[in-house]
Amino acid sequence: MAAWEQVLDDLVQVRGHALVRYATYLTGDRRQAEDVVQEALVRCFGRTRTLRDAVAAEAYVRRAILTEFLDGHRRTTRWRSVRHLMARDEHVESPEVSTVERASVEAALATLSPRLRACVVLRFYDDLTVAEIARTLGLADGTVKRYLSDAMDALEGVLGPLNADRTTDIELVNTREAR
């Protein structure tokens, strides 16, 4: 087996479900997320770039997942070789986060537009700064700040108070009040 295939197998074995969850938060749809992740794996591992190990590879794959999601290409090819009618939720109960809270966040994120969802995930999972998000998504810093602020307002409307780090770099002057 080639070295890259071993890295691919290791990555999917260890982080396959995590990548699908990441993609589900972006796409809002688990089946679409499964397609997006597999397409991202093909895209990353179909290159001759040397990916040393699964940890190094995951960063590239997550970026490819984001690219696939934002490109919004419609694929007619479906990856599922076996349709599972049973529920596929294989969550491990985390003592720190309740099942209710987890499900609520996922449902709340699904109510956001794709751009807002992407901003939230990049900010609160990938821990990117506003400037880094802006560069990744091709937006102005001010636009990202506005998106994050709008997203937080929308999420709070669904989830109640958020203990999210509304740091100074995403706080906006409320221009709506000024009009």
Added chain:
Amino acid sequence: MSTDLSRTLHATIDGEPAGVPTAFDMSRVRARARRRRTVRVATRAATGAAAVGVIAFAGLHATRRDVTPLPPAREGAAPGTCGSDVRAVADEHPDDSISLYAGVAQAHEEFGDDQPVPEQSALGRVVGPEAEITLGVRHDGAPSLDPVWDTPVDLRLVVTHDGTVVGVVDESVDTTSGYERDGEVWTFRTVRMPMVTCDEPGRSGGDRLPAGEYEVYATRGDDTPVTALAGPWDLTVVDDTLVAALPAGFPSDVVPVIPGRVVRAEEHDGVWTVEVANPADDRFLEAARLLGERDYLDMVGVDKIEKVVDGWWVEVHNSSRIYGDNETVSYFVGHRPL
């Protein structure tokens, strides 16, 4: 009780169990990745290939084209020269003042709303002899766009396969757009990068790169060895072999069609309809180039070509229909206005 967004996202994503998701088809993922990594490399083939257009449609025939080997790796070659390895320089001395983009990317400066060009990791899939690429350069220390707009910038593009330099292109092109944002000044220019091999010691290059996956790096100036590199950006060279014959009677000698898979070919009332599927992003540009309409397309930006060639009325459309993963170009050819 408030919801901790960051903690919840991390817990839910990172708390997922190990194991391959049951919906994944890993055999297919591996097979597709393996195919993408394969570069068609062959010795120069003998001539005498079967001609397309005189063979019945029911058969599948490939036009044989000379396929040139890639320049081999040269141990000890100065980084940035043909056959050298540039990965160490790129890893140790990355240059973030250069960005590449597929196609024509414009920074929008209308109405005072400076919008940066979105970052890309891939330059797309190319079937034509050149890849249209936009080069972005950051001018550190420049107070604004004005003093740098007319300053020529020399850039070298290095095409690699598996880390080995197989193509080298030097560009010095005028600025076509730019923006200022957060103290940064960027200018952009678009080039058509030839998809050809570089000159090796004792052997001239200039042959089309074989189909396969490549990575492109960029550096300032044209000195070697290079001391810093931006990139890599992924680039796919698409197979330019026409793999299914056109039906007898189709005027392929005056209406050359793009490489790819013929998914539809029929004649009705003297009008031919031929549809060719190709995964390349520049399939329509290549259709225009083959008909001599590439520059016209650049000027007017249309998505339909109409012309008369040797008494044949020709219409070519960039279709949005999808066959598998590939979109198509449609040809309508007849002896009267269509």
